[in-house]
Every structure is written in structure tokens, then in C-alpha cells.
């Protein structure tokens with residue numbers, strides 16, 4: 001019967017997708033471990049965040065079944081319904097994109113981490129929302145490592161200038177409902193990622209002198225995870241190497 005063979009085709013497609021994600025994930029985990037060993041670091045110091053933007057909630061479910069509970073998204077209008085569709089799986093949502101102040105309340109509802117805090121007004125808005133939802137939201141200061149070229153999806157790279165980091169960090173640490181996690185950056189386009197990530201590491205070490213618990217360094221994507229791990233990244237944000245090239 002037509003219905004049965006369609007179900008069967010769907011099942012085969014989803015088995016194939018699962019196999020592909022599983023294989024890619026194993027390769028990424030091995031790349032992270034190899035980069036860590038090369039830098040004389042323990043691979044367990046580096047956490048993987050799977051970036052699921054443009055991919056469906058069914059892929060998020062596959063990732064959860066494969067043990068990946070940290071997932072990242074960069075647009076609220078896409079992330080909010082995906083988080084709702086996968087509620088109950090124990091996922092931790094990392095918001096990693098440019099965030100408009102008027103979206104802070106929506107993001108604070110499902111996110112556990114916001115990596116892209118780059119201005120004081122956003123700190124205030126996230127704090128109000130976290131308090132309203134009675135939750136602790138971990139915030140990272142996004143640092144502009146020297147280039148404001150637009151990224152994919154027409155989203156600006158964003159980030160605070162390095163000299164603004166202390167003020168933003170202090171504001172997050174003092175804000176009700178917010179925890180200061182550490183720093184995040186995207187490597188500048190058209191420049192070597194290694195030296196940029198080293199600058200981020202220096203800023204992160206400086207931050208720890210005043211905020212010792214702010215230990216997160218969120219750096220590294222599919223194309224530059226090796227350089228990021230070498231420069232001390234604690235969290236890498238990997239999309240295309242796990243889920244495929246976005247169209």
C-alpha cells in the first residue's frame with residue numbers, strides 16, 4: 001500500500017540521516033581530542049556545542065539520542081519553536097547570535113546560555129527576563145576581535161570592543177538572574193584565527209583575575225576548531241561539520 005511504502009521510505013531516510021550525523025559527530029569529537037592532545041590539554045576540558053541553525057528539530061532529537069545535549073542557535077525566530085518542539089529532552093540551549101533587546105525576553109525563556117552579550121542595555125533586558133522566569137541565565141561577553149564584516153545569514157558579527165569587556169562583565173556579574181560565564185568570539189574574516197584566539201585567551205585570563213568563576217572561552221567553529229582549542233577554548237560551536245553545509 002502507498003501509505004506503508006511512504007512510511008518505509010521515511011524510515012530509511014531518517015536512518016540514513018542518523019547514520020550521517022553519528023559519523024560526522026564521531027569525526028568532530030576525534031578532531032577536538034586530537035587538537036587537545038596536540039596542545040597538551042585534556043580533551044574533557046573542551047565541550048562541544050552542536051549548532052543546529054537551519055536544521056530541523058528532528059536533527060536536534062538525533063543529536064540528543066547521540067548524547068549531545070548542548071545545542072546552539074543564532075536566531076530567536078528559529079530557535080524558539082525548535083526549543084518548544086524538543087522540550088523534555090534535557091537540552092541546554094545556547095544562544096550564539098546577534099541579539100536585539102526586544103528579543104531578550106523570548107530568548108531568556110528557553111536559553112540556558114547567551115554567548116553574545118555585547119552591550120549594557122542587553123544585560124538589563126536579559127536580567128529582567130531571567131528574574132521573571134525565575135531562572136539563572138549564564139551570559140558570556142562577545143568580543144569583537146577586530147573585524148565587523150557581515151557573517152552568513154546577513155547577521156553582523158557583533159561583539160564588544162576589548163576595552164568594554166570589564167564594564168560588561170561587572171554588569172552581568174551584578175545583575176539578578178544572570179551568571180557571568182566568560183568570553184565568546186568569532187574569528188575575524190580574512191585573518192589568521194590563531195592570533196585572534198590568542199588575544200581572546202589573554203582577555204579571558206585578565207577577566208579571571210576579577211571574576212575567577214568566569215572560566216568559559218567560547219571559540220572555534222567547523223573551520224577553525226583546531227586553532228581555538230590550541231588557544232584554550234573551553235567550548236567549541238560546531239555546525240556544518242556535524243549537520244552538513246548550510247544552503
Ligand SMILES: *Cc1c(COP(=O)(O)O)cnc(C)c1O
Nearest residue numbers: 051074096221222237238239240
Ligand atoms: C553558525 C555559527 C557557528 C557554527 O558554524 P559552522 O561553521 O557551521 O561550524 C558558530 N558560531 C556562530 C556564532 C555561528 O553563527
